Amino acid sequence: xxxxxxxxxxxxxxxxxxxxxxxxxxxxxxxxxxxxxxxxxxxxxxxxxxxxxxxxxxxxxxxxxxxxxxxxxxxxxxxxxxxxxxxxxxxxxxxxxxxxxxxxxxxxxxxxxxxxxxxxxxxxxxxxxxxxxxxxxxxxxxxxxxxxxxxxxxxxxxxxxxxxxxxxxxxxxxxxxxxxxxxxxxxxxxxxxxxxxxxxxxxxxxxxxxxxxxxxxxxxxxxxxxxxxxxxxxxxxxxxxxxxxxxxxxxxxxxxxxxxxxxxxxxxxxxxxxxxxxxxxxxxxxxxxxxxxxxxxxxxxxxxxxxxxxxxxxxxxxxxxxxxxxxxxxxxxxxxxxxxxxxxxxxxxxxxxxxxxxxxxxxxxxxxxxxxxxxxxxxxxxxxxxxxxxxxxxxxxxxxxxxxxxxxxxxxxxxxxxxxxxxxxxxxxxxxxxxxxxxxxxxxxxxxxxxxxxxxxxxxxxxxxxxxxxxxxxxxxxxxxxxxxx
Numbered sequence: 501x502x503x504x505x506x507x508x509x510x511x512x513x514x515x516x517x518x519x520x521x522x523x524x525x526x527x528x529x530x531x532x533x534x535x536x537x538x539x540x541x542x543x544x545x546x547x548x549x550x551x552x553x554x555x556x557x558x559x560x561x562x563x564x565x566x567x568x569x570x571x572x573x574x575x576x577x578x579x580x581x582x583x584x585x586x587x588x589x590x591x592x593x594x595x596x597x598x599x600x601x602x603x604x605x606x607x608x609x610x611x612x613x614x615x616x617x618x619x620x621x622x623x624x625x626x627x628x629x630x631x632x633x634x635x636x637x638x639x640x641x642x643x644x645x646x647x648x649x650x651x652x653x654x655x656x657x658x659x660x661x662x663x664x665x666x667x668x669x670x671x672x673x674x675x676x677x678x679x680x681x682x683x684x685x686x687x688x689x690x691x692x693x694x695x696x697x698x699x700x701x702x703x704x705x706x707x708x709x710x711x712x713x714x715x716x717x718x719x720x721x722x723x724x725x726x727x728x729x730x731x732x733x734x735x736x737x738x739x740x741x742x743x744x745x746x747x748x749x750x751x752x753x754x755x756x757x758x759x760x761x762x763x764x765x766x767x768x769x770x771x772x773x774x775x776x777x778x779x780x781x782x783x784x785x786x787x788x789x790x791x792x793x794x795x796x797x798x799x800x801x802x803x804x805x806x807x808x809x810x811x812x813x814x815x816x817x818x819x820x821x822x823x824x825x826x827x828x829x830x831x832x833x834x835x836x837x838x839x840x841x842x843x844x845x846x847x848x849x850x851x852x853x854x855x856x857x858x859x860x861x862x863x864x865x866x867x868x869x870x871x872x873x874x875x876x877x878x879x880x881x882x883x884x885x886x887x888x889x890x891x892x893x894x895x896x897x898x899x900x901x902x903x904x905x906x907x908x909x910x911x912x913x914x915x916x917x918x919x920x921x922x923x924x925x926x927x928x929x930x931x932x933x934x935x936x937x938x939x940x941x942x943x944x945x946x947x948x949x950x951x952x953x954x955x956x957x958x959x960x961x962x963x964x965x966x967x968x969x970x971x972x973x974x975x976x977x978x979x980x981x982x983x984x985x986x
Contacts, residue, residue: 502526503595505565508540509579511590511690519577523565528595528657529558530588537562540595542657543569544585551584567591589689592660599663600692604630604673604808607688607727609719610699612850613797614652614677616789617699619825620801622675627818628810633666635659635676637844638826638954643669653682656689663691673808680718693727697804699797701738702849704877716741723748729807731800734758751803753796760803762795767860776802780812786820791829791857793850827953829854832971834978837943838864842970844953846873846900848883851950855891864944865893867937871930871951872914874905874959881910882917888950889918894940896925898933900951901959930958934970935977949974 506521526538532554535541541558543551543566555563555572565577567584581587593600608618615637622641625632634641637652642665653676654662666674678696682688701716716738723730723746733739734750743750752758753765762785765774771788772795787798798819805815824830832840839862845854851870859866870888872881888895897914899907907928915921927933937947949970952958958968 501595502538505540505577505579508591508594511594512579512581512587514582515587516580517577518571518580519565521577523577525565525595528588528592529563530655530657532558532561532563535561535563537564539563540565540567540591542567542584542588542591543572544588545569583686586686586689589656589660589686589691592657593690596660596664598692599660599667600674600690602667603633603663603671604694605663605691606673606675606695606697606804606808607678607691607693607722608675608697608699608800608804609678609680609683609722610697610733611702611704611847612845612853613699613793613800614679615844616794616797616825616828617697617800617804618675618677620787620789620798620819620822621697621804623822624801624805624810624815624818625673625675625808627821628805628814630673630808630810631671633662633669633671633674635662635674637677642666643671645669652677652679653687656687659687660690678722680715683718683721688722693722693725694729695804695807696722696725696727696730697800698723698730698732698736698739698742699800700733700736700849702847704847704880731803731807733796733800735796749803749807751796751799753792753799760799762799765792765795767791767857769861772798776816778812780806783812783816785816787822788820788824789829790861791853793853793857794829827955827971829857830953830971832974832978834975834982836941836978836982838941838945838947840938840941840947840949840974840978842949842953842974843951844955845950846884846952848880848887851884851887852891854948854950855887858946858948859891862944862946864942864946866891866946866948867894867896867940868892868948869896869898869930869933869937869950870914871898871900872910873901873951874903874907874910876903878913881913882915884917885914886917889920889924892948894925894937895923896927896933896937898927898930899958900930901955902961903959904961930968930970931973934973935980938974938977938981947974 505523530542541563730748750758751760762774776783957965
């Protein structure tokens with residue numbers, strides 16, 4: 501694919517093009533190490549470095565033009581803009597011939613539930629005969645092929661290229677998770693959203709956002725952009741604010757009067773059943789995901805699918821057949837007489853939701869494993885510890901992804917929220933913590949391993965990452981306990 505520089509820059513009226521407007525652009529890049537001959541290089545200012553300083557290296561590597569916020573003394577065409585990061589999305593959309601105008605795009609945002617809601621919605625759309633891509637925390641799916649991801653919402657250049665590949669592969673829709681970071685950093689700009697879904701807002705990412713209001717305003721950007729339709733959670737105070745300000749459909753998992761309201765909710769080990777009261781009549785819903793929080797996720801997916809034109813009865817049938825989400829309340833079964841669940845819960849609210857859901861399914865003791873990540877919102881750590889200690893019969897406090905921080909110091913922050921430290925076990929080594937919890941379990945008990953979910957590595961200082969999958973570690977210890985070998 502190649503395009504003239506002036507054709508790419510046409511989406512940003514405030515830009516100034518200096519040099520040959522007919523310069524042929526073969527690719528886009530914002531990392532000079534990834535520049536290939538014919539590239540348009542974006543001089544993006546970051547927290548630790550300034551892309552303008554790497555412009556000479558980019559030109560040497562083959563960049564034929566630059567996007568910068570001031571003219572540089574380099575003999576290549578330059579597009580001067582106010583904000584180079586903000587320019588990436590409209591330029592990338594133009595370069596890829598506006599792919600989101602050729603398919604239905606649903607964006608799911610919120611603190612908790614984004615991944616599950618996105619997976620459920622995609623499954624329903626696929627069931628309804630709409631081939632759909634997926635962009636999210638666990639994986640991305642393009643043309644039915646699964647690919648690994650680096651972050652929840654990719655940078656705009658990569659994101660728009662992925663959309664183009666979806667369209668070319670026959671996808672007619674895309675369901676994507678939209679993080680607050682992505683909104684603030686303009687990654688999700690220039691996307692023609694047909695649907696926006698808001699799940700909830702609870703404490704997280706306050707290392708990035710100044711406070712909860714700032715966090716909310718980042719989420720609000722998705723709705724302010726004017727999607728074709730929107731769906732919000734009326735059980736959440738921030739969802740109520742969105743519903744009051746924008747024309748939205750609403751849902752409630754707690755019986756509140758909404759456009760989609762769940763009543764007669766019941767749970768068992770295999771999932772949940774409930775009736776949805778709606779303008780389409782009473783819809784009997786069955787989902788293979790247990791827990792009140794998953795009732796909310798199923799409602800969001802149901803309302804979203806109907807908003808995109810899926811027949812209500814077909815949407816209900818699609819939900820019933822939707823698969824489990826990796827690392828989200830995922831059962832680990834090696835034939836043991838107790839339950840083991842792995843979940844991505846890494847906020848106070850999600851830890852509480854998962855433990856309450858597990859308690860409803862547990863005739864015996866509830867044992868939890870709780871930790872907190874390094875280099876992230878420190879204020880949530882004691883709240884997570886308190887939730888683990890108060891809602892479990894036994895909590896094992898351990899490491900998550902320490903990153904650059906001292907794991908022992910993180911654990912102390914978690915323990916600060918626990919009144920009776922003698923009532924919990926502390927084991928810094930996560931592998932050993934999982935073994936301890938499994939050894940403590942007896943018939944009828946449930947072990948909840950919270951924090952990492954689908955992740956397959958543990959992060960330490962200087963970017964060091966070791967292979968670590970809570971699910972595989974749990975299976976190994978379950979086999980060892982029963983005397984089996986892998």
